Amino acid sequence: MIEMSQVNKTYPNGVTALNGINIKIDKGEFVYVVGPSGAGKSTFIKLMYREEKPTTGTITVNGVQLSKLRNTRVPLFRRNLGVVFQDYKLLPTLTVFENVAYAMEVVEEHPKDIKKRVMEVLDLVGLKHKARMLPTELSGGEQQRVSIARSIVNSPQVVIADEPTGNLDPETSWEIMNILEAINNRGTTVVMATHNRDIVNNLKRRVIAIESGRIVRDEQQGEYGYEL
Amino acid sequence: MSFRTIKRHFRESGKSLTRNGWMTFASISAVTVTLLLVGVFFVIMMNLNHIADNIQKDVEIRVHLDPSADAANKELIGQKINQITAVDSAKFSPKEKELTNLIKDMGSDGKTFKLFEQDNPLSDVYVVKTKKPTDVIKTAKTIEKYQYVQSVKYGQGYVEKMFNVVEVARNIGIVLIIALLFTAMFLISNTIKITIVARRREIEIMRLVGATNSFIRWPFFLEGAWLGILGAIVPIAVIAGVYSYIYDTVGKNIQIKFVELLQVNPFIIQISIILVLLGALIGVWGSVMSVRKFLKV
Numbered sequence: 001m002i003e004m005s006q007v008n009k010t011y012p013n014g015v016t017a018l019n020g021i022n023i024k025i026d027k028g029e030f031v032y033v034v035g036p037s038g039a040g041k042s043t044f045i046k047l048m049y050r051e052e053k054p055t056t057g058t059i060t061v062n063g064v065q066l067s068k069l070r071n072t073r074v075p076l077f078r079r080n081l082g083v084v085f086q087d088y089k090l091l092p093t094l095t096v097f098e099n100v101a102y103a104m105e106v107v108e109e110h111p112k113d114i115k116k117r118v119m120e121v122l123d124l125v126g127l128k129h130k131a132r133m134l135p136t137e138l139s140g141g142e143q144q145r146v147s148i149a150r151s152i153v154n155s156p157q158v159v160i161a162d163e164p165t166g167n168l169d170p171e172t173s174w175e176i177m178n179i180l181e182a183i184n185n186r187g188t189t190v191v192m193a194t195h196n197r198d199i200v201n202n203l204k205r206r207v208i209a210i211e212s213g214r215i216v217r218d219e220q221q222g223e224y225g226y227e228l
Numbered sequence: 229m230s231f232r233t234i235k236r237h238f239r240e241s242g243k244s245l246t247r248n249g250w251m252t253f254a255s256i257s258a259v260t261v262t263l264l265l266v267g268v269f270f271v272i273m274m275n276l277n278h279i280a281d282n283i284q285k286d287v288e289i290r291v292h293l294d295p296s297a298d299a300a301n302k303e304l305i306g307q308k309i310n311q312i313t314a315v316d317s318a319k320f321s322p323k324e325k326e327l328t329n330l331i332k333d334m335g336s337d338g339k340t341f342k343l344f345e346q347d348n349p350l351s352d353v354y355v356v357k358t359k360k361p362t363d364v365i366k367t368a369k370t371i372e373k374y375q376y377v378q379s380v381k382y383g384q385g386y387v388e389k390m391f392n393v394v395e396v397a398r399n400i401g402i403v404l405i406i407a408l409l410f411t412a413m414f415l416i417s418n419t420i421k422i423t424i425v426a427r428r429r430e431i432e433i434m435r436l437v438g439a440t441n442s443f444i445r446w447p448f449f450l451e452g453a454w455l456g457i458l459g460a461i462v463p464i465a466v467i468a469g470v471y472s473y474i475y476d477t478v479g480k481n482i483q484i485k486f487v488e489l490l491q492v493n494p495f496i497i498q499i500s501i502i503l504v505l506l507g508a509l510i511g512v513w514g515s516v517m518s519v520r521k522f523l524k525v
Contacts, residue, residue: 049436072441079438089433103437108233150437 001027001158001189002048007057009043009213017043019213021057025191027157030184032200033193034224035210041193044210045162048191049083050074062157079107082151082159082188086166088143090135090150096122097131100150107154121149125179141172148179152188159183161192170198177203200224233443241450248426252455255419259459259511262412263503266405267467270499273401278490280394284361289368289382291354297376302352305374309356312370314363323350351378362391409510417514419455424448424518431522441523448515456511460503467503468496 002025009018017040025031035041046052047059050066059066062080069077090099097118104114122128125145135143144164151159161180165173177199184190194200200207200223207222208215217225245252291309293302302320309318321329327348331338344350358367364382372380424431434444472492 075435075438075440075443077438078436081438083436089429089436091430091433102433105236106434106437106439106443108230108443111232154438 001025001029001062002191003058003060004047004054005058007047007054007059009040009047009052010055017213018047018054018210021213021215023208023215023218025189027189028184028187030181030190030205031192032205032207032222032224033191033210034195034200034207034226035216036226039210040213041210042162045160045191045193048158048160049081050077079154080156080158082148082154082156084144084147084151084159084161084164086163088135088140088147090143090146092135095132095134096127096138096146099135099146100153103150103153117153118149121153122146124152124182125149139172141168141175144168144172144176145179148176148183152183156188158189158191161190163193163195165194165196165199173199197224197226237446237450240447241454244427244447244451245454251419251422255415255455255511256459258415258419259412259456259507260462262408262415262510263460263463263507264466266408266506267463267499267503269401269405269408270502271467271471273398274495275489276394276397276401279488280390282488283390287361287364287382287387289356289358289364289371289380291356291371291380292351292378293353294376294378295351297352301376305376306354308374309354309371312367314358314360314367316357316359318357319355321353321355323348323352326350326353365391409506413510413514413517415514417517419514421518421521424522428522435523444523445516445519448519449512452511452513452515453508454511455514456507456509457504458507459511460500460507464500464503467499471496471499 002023004021004023007018007021008016010016021044033041033044043052047054047066048061050061050069054067057067062077064077066077091102094102100118100121101114104117109117119128119131122131125148127142127145127149130138130142135146138146144167148159148161148164151161159180164180165176168176173196180190180192181203204221206220207217207224209217209222209225291305293305297305306318306320309315327341327344327350330350331341334341356367356371358364364387368380368382371377431444475489475492
């Protein structure tokens with residue numbers, strides 16, 4: 001599903017973010033990516049949705065060789081991918097419904113299908129009744145749920161989340177985790193970068209720890225392993 | 229691209245125009261001012277060209293032959309003239325015909341010249357037309373050197389001056405129009421850039437959810453075209469109004485030969501089409517240039 005081999009990433013300013021990464025994530029897995037700030041977590045995540053290109057090494061996601069992927073093909077590749085961010089990245093002028101529908105409009109789906117499918121995923125994240133509201137009228141947790149709804153509306157095989165609970169209180173974070181878990185239970189691969197020790201230690205899944213651009217730990221049913 | 233998507237792009241471009249109200253107004257004003265100036269220059273230039281063409285079309289070389297030339301000599305000169313590549317036609321006009329023409333041209337006074345029919349003092353003439361009016365001077369100089377050619381007349385001095393004036397005016401006009409168009413393009417591209425910076429987040433999200441570059445670009449593309457087309461309305465109205473007024477009042481009162489303005493009917497329509505196309509073109513160019521920055525192409 002996701003495979004990296006001998007991946008190095010050095011930014012143009014000379015900073016080496018990743019150094020010799022080898023990893024294989026199978027279909028249906030739920031993976032935490034942990035590590036201190038500046039360890040290379042974000043770069044690791046960005047490489048997976050082809051926001052960044054590796055300096056050397058190969059990355060394959062959903063059977064697509066990312067280093068050989070032409071820029072013009074990147075949008076098509078991303079349609080099989082859901083991405084969730086710490087800051088939600090919702091459009092403030094659009095309603096909840098429109099924000100989710102946006103991802104389907106972009107891939108030129110039929111309006112009828114869009115309506116049906118959007119309501120379906122909003123139901124999944126428990127926001128069907130707030131479909132007509134604007135993001136600013138929602139709480140942080142609700143906004144993140146909208147963002148997750150948007151990421152799965154096109155039924156991607158992989159959902160990549162970069163600190164999805166970073167801005168949320170513990171209780172709301174658990175709501176988000178329950179949704180991600182539900183998505184994972186349907187067979188979608190979930191990769192999630194996080195600083196949330198409580199979640200990693202309680203909802204035990206595979207843990208990949210990155211420090212100074214290297215993978216220092218990769219265990220099934222792992223622990224967060226860092227002191228706060 | 230499906231029809232539904234095209235409709236969506238049109239809708240989005242329209243929304244963007246109203247959402248960025250003042251910026252839209254600023255861009256349209258920029259286009260309006262530019263197109264107005266460009267349009268006026270166009271009108272002046274095309275009329276100038278028209279007048280110049282009229283005059284130039286009438287420029288001909290009259291080659292007066294020496295009276296001592298016999299029929300064979302005349303024939304030879306005719307052949308030589310026709311061999312010059314720039315020459316379109318060379319018509320021989322014997323002195324008898326020249327005299328009848330003269331008598332005709334003089335009207336009632338012409339009768340006096342009938343006396344000369346006994347002993348015609350005029351010379352035989354070749355009337356030469358060149359393919360391009362600008363070749364007149366060179367051709368005349370060549371013919372002048374032939375044997376048995378007494379003199380060559382083509383409105384010396386006058387023709388050279390006219391050609392010069394027309395060319396200088398044409399060049400100045402072209403330079404001004406190009407400069408104006410560039411100014412407008414930069415104004416529009418800047419305006420659209422500002423609206424795009426405001427929509428940077430939107431573009432970022434579109435890219436994240438898998439919108440292709442062309443899908444992102446189309447609404448901006450159309451927005452640019454709208455700005456250009458809307459900006460062309462006022463210039464077209466002003467030019468059409470003012471030009472028909474000038475044509476009706478001034479144009480009809482000037483009765484100088486050759487000086488004749490282009491007719492309102494096809495001309496204003498042509499100018500309108502040119503202005504709309506130019507407006508749309510600079511609008512699209514401006515927007516394409518500014519979106520490019522935000523798309524990793």
